[in-house]
């Protein structure tokens with residue numbers, strides 16, 4: 001199993017000593033090569049789940065395993081990508097992609113070869129010498145994905161990578177990410193507020209309750225074209241899946 005959460009609870013304590021439970025008794029598995037999305041109300045602990053997978057936080061109770069091993073701290077098995085691309089403005093695209101490899105001590109020629117391969121993977125050929133400010137928002141996110149893939153992690157964590165983009169760029173980028181991820185066969189965990197996006201991109205969706213987040217539903221998306229969300233988008237079943245999510249999140253009651 002690529003990722004396992006066993007009865008994970010995470011509590012935070014603020015400066016005044018008050019304890020807050022972010023997630024409560026969360027258990028799930030993600031198989032190798034699977035694409036799983038996590039949806040849920042604001043503040044229900046989605047980012048906390050990703051941070052525990054990346055080893056940035058330890059669970060207060062329970063266990064998190066990556067490839068069967070307990071996650072004890074930040075490690076190279078997991079690649080994390082955020083809403084903001086966090087590219088270094090003073091480095092061109094290829095040296096941005098090389099950044100993690102440099103930190104791992106990989107030699108210059110190997111680094112360049114690997115970075116150029118990821119650049120092609122993410123459809124950025126010809127932009128290696130550009131600087132981040134010379135690229136569009138969508139291209140910068142593709143460069144950030146290339147940088148994440150360059151370290152060859154076992155799991156990719158995506159924290160709302162499309163949420164700051166306009167609707168059209170978002171659709172194209174979802175398609176491009178889905179194609180690249182399917183090609184690499186990487187196990188992926190995506191956090192999103194966009195229920196449609198979860199349906200278009202996932203094999204499975206975990207629905208969390210309000211804080212403290214616990215899993216209220218696990219929905220398998222039984223549709224083809226996970227590698228091409230633009231094709232999935234026109235399938236009538238997509239609306240039905242989104243309606244299911246809507247119901248589990250009790251959005252109708254909240255709107256009343």
Ligand SMILES: Nc1ncnc2c1ncn2[C@@H]1O[C@H](COP(=O)(O)OP(=O)(O)OP(=O)(O)O)[C@@H](O)[C@H]1O
Nearest residue numbers: 012013020022041042043044045046047048049211
């Ligand atoms: N380092 C921290 N210290 C204290 N409290 C924290 C910390 N990180 C998160 N929290 C709290 O834990 C809860 C869950 O936060 P988290 O960011 O995981 O939620 P989320 O579902 O990702 O939210 P959103 O959808 O709004 O991004 C929130 O109440 C948050 O304030």
